Amino acid sequence: MTSSSAMISFIFLLLCFTYSSASGSSLRVGFYQKTCPAAERIVRNAVKKAVSSNPGIAAGLIRMHFHDCFVRGCDASVLLKSTPGNRAELEHPANNPSLRGFEVIDEAKAQIEAVCPGTVSCADILAFAARDSSYKVGGINYAVPAGRRDGRVSIEEEVPQNLPPPSFNAEQLAQNFARKGMSVDEMVTLSGAHSIGVSHCSSFSQRLYSFNATHPQDPSLDPRYAAFLKTKCPPPNTGASGDPTAALDIATPNRLDNKYYTELKNNRGLLTSDQTLMNSPSTTGMVVNNARQGALWANKFARAMVHMGSLDVLTGTEGEIRRHCSFVN
Numbered sequence: 001m002t003s004s005s006a007m008i009s010f011i012f013l014l015l016c017f018t019y020s021s022a023s024g025s026s027l028r029v030g031f032y033q034k035t036c037p038a039a040e041r042i043v044r045n046a047v048k049k050a051v052s053s054n055p056g057i058a059a060g061l062i063r064m065h066f067h068d069c070f071v072r073g074c075d076a077s078v079l080l081k082s083t084p085g086n087r088a089e090l091e092h093p094a095n096n097p098s099l100r101g102f103e104v105i106d107e108a109k110a111q112i113e114a115v116c117p118g119t120v121s122c123a124d125i126l127a128f129a130a131r132d133s134s135y136k137v138g139g140i141n142y143a144v145p146a147g148r149r150d151g152r153v154s155i156e157e158e159v160p161q162n163l164p165p166p167s168f169n170a171e172q173l174a175q176n177f178a179r180k181g182m183s184v185d186e187m188v189t190l191s192g193a194h195s196i197g198v199s200h201c202s203s204f205s206q207r208l209y210s211f212n213a214t215h216p217q218d219p220s221l222d223p224r225y226a227a228f229l230k231t232k233c234p235p236p237n238t239g240a241s242g243d244p245t246a247a248l249d250i251a252t253p254n255r256l257d258n259k260y261y262t263e264l265k266n267n268r269g270l271l272t273s274d275q276t277l278m279n280s281p282s283t284t285g286m287v288v289n290n291a292r293q294g295a296l297w298a299n300k301f302a303r304a305m306v307h308m309g310s311l312d313v314l315t316g317t318e319g320e321i322r323r324h325c326s327f328v329n
């Protein structure tokens with residue numbers, strides 16, 4: 001081999017390395033095996049205990065991981081409290097007051113700090129907790145690549161810039177996910193998380209009472225389901241106080257499964273962003289397939305969660321390992 005061709009193959013190899021490290025995530029399964037072997041077990045037990053007494057907590061933790069990852073990457077920015085002069089992500093109506101499960105993260109963090117202080121990030125604890133929730137209420141288990149570091153920044157205005165509102169149609173949802181490098185199929189697959197948990201009436205009651213000028217009620221909503229929802233959600237401006245909730249999936253509200261997609265086929269998607277997946281020709285086929293093939297959907301769900309969990313992560317010496325998940329060090 002001539003020295004110039006040796007040089008060319010050397011540069012080629014160098015390029016391959018640079019590319020693989022830039023595109024491949026640097027997170028690793030078993031990241032805490034040596035430094036904090038108890039970490040994943042502590043999180044799993046904390047989730048088990050909390051979800052056994054309230055299955056809604058599983059929904060809260062899965063959603064919290066999504067809201068973390070889509071805003072500034074999976075860096076636990078969603079957990080930070082506001083400080084004087086800075087309103088944190090938590091203040092935004094998409095998070096407050098509906099996000100739940102914070103006490104589970106705090107409990108796991110306290111137990112982990114007691115055995116390996118300053119080692120396990122809040123972002124990783126949240127990723128583990130979302131996985132453990134999926135397992136507990138859906139039997140969906142998967143290995144979570146870890147090594148995320150915690151961010152030091154959390155800004156309320158970044159929430160509406162990154163999280164999709166429930167009024168979005170399939171095309172808008174696909175665009176929102178594409179900005180994160182996630183596919184339409186992943187978007188439809190992860191929407192299956194709405195197979196558990198609840199929504200406040202304020203997120204969908206416009207479909208019941210003020211859809212448009214000619215139709216007070218959304219015609220894409222099963223009329224009997226709409227009548228049921230009206231018993232739960234009072235019309236706006238009637239002086240009724242509070243913001244009641246309804247199950248996102250009336251078939252199996254506490255089971256993470258593919259019944260959500262069957263309900264979409266029956267025009268019983270609770271949010272506009274749910275029903276549009278069935279009614280938009282670009283995603284109908286995916287809904288039908290997910291309704292038909294539960295095991296395949298569960299498999300795709302696990303893979304899409306891992307992908308979502310790798311978005312814009314801080315690693316190595318970036319960020320910090322927070323001592324308390326609500327505050328920067």
Ligand code: HEM
Nearest residue numbers: 059060063066098164165166190193197198199200203273
């Ligand atoms: C596709 C775009 C999405 C939109 C527009 C959306 C919107 C919403 C809304 C409006 C609620 C109800 C909030 C309330 O009023 O209480 C909700 C709940 C929920 N979301 Fe999503 N979401 C989306 C995707 C996701 C993803 C990707 C996940 C997780 C992988 C997820 C997990 C959940 C869960 C589990 C709940 C129930 C929370 C609870 O019961 O505490 N969502 N979502």
Ligand SMILES: *[C@@H]1O[C@H](CO)[C@@H](O)[C@H](O)[C@H]1NC(C)=O
Nearest residue numbers: 211212213214215218219220
């Ligand atoms: C109201 O919605 C219905 C059903 O989607 C539609 O056919 C109708 O054109 C809409 N009316 C107005 C005024 O937007």
